Amino acid sequence: MKVLVVDDSVTMRRIIINSLKTAGFDDIVEAGNGLEGLSNMEGIELVLTDWNMPEMDGITFVKELRSNSLYADIPIVMITTEGAKTEVVEALKMGVNNYIVKPFDKETLIEKVKATIEA
Numbered sequence: 001m002k003v004l005v006v007d008d009s010v011t012m013r014r015i016i017i018n019s020l021k022t023a024g025f026d027d028i029v030e031a032g033n034g035l036e037g038l039s040n041m042e043g044i045e046l047v048l049t050d051w052n053m054p055e056m057d058g059i060t061f062v063k064e065l066r067s068n069s070l071y072a073d074i075p076i077v078m079i080t081t082e083g084a085k086t087e088v089v090e091a092l093k094m095g096v097n098n099y100i101v102k103p104f105d106k107e108t109l110i111e112k113v114k115a116t117i118e119a
Helices: 011-021 036-041 058-067 083-096 105-119
Strands: 004-008 027-033 046-049 076-082 097-101
Touching: 004 011, 004 036, 011 027, 011 036, 011 105, 036 046, 036 058, 046 058, 046 083, 046 105, 058 076, 058 083, 076 083, 076 105, 097 105
Parallel strands: 004 027, 004 046, 046 076, 076 097
Antiparallel strands: none
């Protein structure tokens, strides 16, 4: 399964990618913001994205994906510091399939990713 990890923090991308690799995901592409993410969508089957990023934030990125018939059904997990109920509801309304609040542990990440792709 080809996975796209979008986060402006190189460190956070490393943490997410290393966690995914321990769970058997080895085809991983990374991007530093939503614009980069959009240009790296070829063959992507799962997206993990941050909310707060420069150039194009995660919510705008999700809106762009959901409005494009090529990507409308790709599972998306939002990984962010935005943990208030209003933000979670907004993200779900925009089309996010699952939501993880930072900081998180590897087990939570893997559990949510697996639940998302099995849904």
